[in-house]
Amino acid sequence: VREAVVSTQSTGDRFQDMNPGRWVVTNGGPIQEEVADDAKHIADDPIFGVNGDLAFNWGYSDNGVRIALTGGHLSGENVNDDNSHGLGNDFWCDPKTGVSHGGGMWAHEISNIQDCPLATCKHVRVQGTDKGHGAHLKSGPVYGNYAINVSQDAYHIPSPGSELVVEFSAY
Numbered sequence: 001v002r003e004a005v006v007s008t009q010s011t012g013d014r015f016q017d018m019n020p021g022r023w024v025v026t027n028g029g030p031i032q033e034e035v036a037d038d039a040k041h042i043a044d045d046p047i048f049g050v051n052g053d054l055a056f057n058w059g060y061s062d063n064g065v066r067i068a069l070t071g072g073h074l075s076g077e078n079v080n081d082d083n084s085h086g087l088g089n090d091f092w093c094d095p096k097t098g099v100s101h102g103g104g105m106w107a108h109e110i111s112n113i114q115d116c117p118l119a120t121c122k123h124v125r126v127q128g129t130d131k132g133h134g135a136h137l138k139s140g141p142v143y144g145n146y147a148i149n150v151s152q153d154a155y156h157i158p159s160p161g162s163e164l165v166v167e168f169s170a171y
Contacts, residue, residue: 001030001031001032001033001149001150001151001157002026002028002029002030002031002053002054002148002149002150002151003026003027003028003031003150003151003152004025004026004027004150004151004152005024005025005026005027006152007025011025011150014056014057015056015057015066017057018057018059018064018095018096018097018098019096019097020059020096021056021057021058021059021064021095021096022055022057022058022059022077023055023056023057024053024054024055024070025053025054025055025056025150026053026054026150027053028053029051029052029053032157033048034159035048036144039143039144040143041112041141041143043113044112044113044114044125045112045113045143046068046069046072046085046086046087046110046111046112046113047067047069047086047087047146047148049072049112049113050069050071050072050113051069051071052069052070052071052072053069053070054067054068054069054070054148054150055067055068055069055070055074055086057095058074058075058084058086058095059077059095059096060074060075060076060077060078060079060080060081060084060095061075061077061078061079061080061081062080062091062092062093062094062095062101063075063080063082063084063089063090063091063092063093063095064088064089064090064093064095064098065084065085065086065087065088065089065111066086066087066088066089067086067087067088067148068084068085068086068087069086072084072085072086072113073085073115080118081117081118082106082116082117082118082121082124083115083116083117083118083121085111085112085113085114086111087109087110087146088109089107089108089109089110089111089126090104090106090107090108090132091106091107091108091118091124091134092105092106092134093106093107102132103132104132105132105133105134106132106134106137107131107132108124108126108130108131108132108137109126109127109128109130109131110126110127110128110130110142110143111124111125111126111127112125112126112127112140121136122136123136123138124136124137124138125138125140126138126139126140127140127141127142127143128140128141128142
């Protein structure tokens with residue numbers, strides 16, 4: 001659970017607003033996190049391996065990341081280093097329109113945290129096989145599932161296994 005930066009835009013609106021993009025949408029880091037006791041690879045996990053706030057539609061040069069964290073490496077707007085990592089990545093796209101080039105050759109869903117800049121990196125580690133056919137994208141294990149909650153007024157969600165109660169209010 002993360003506290004949303006005060007805004008009149010919903011999370012869905014923020015995802016659709018790619019021009020100019022580069023939104024930092026939360027403030028103060030996580031309020032609550034739930035990570036399995038047996039979770040592995042936390043150090044290079046794109047969500048739990050970095051601190052900071054959520055950044056949406058982080059476009060840089062001809063690259064983009066849909067969800068990244070400000071505590072990780074966020075490339076400058078005109079820097080073509082293929083080195084911002086998170087959820088929903090593409091290393092060859094128009095980040096302001098969402099159009100992928102080369103048939104999605106460099107698109108990949110989950111990129112591990114790594115210092116792997118363009119031209120020097122030959123093994124970009126990604127989770128799973130949901131990726132383009134770019135020669136440097138290397139499939140790896142899937143670490144788990146992600147649920148990201150952003151709210152201006154929610155400070156706690158029930159822990160796994162909690163019994164939920166339905167409550168209705170009239171407006």
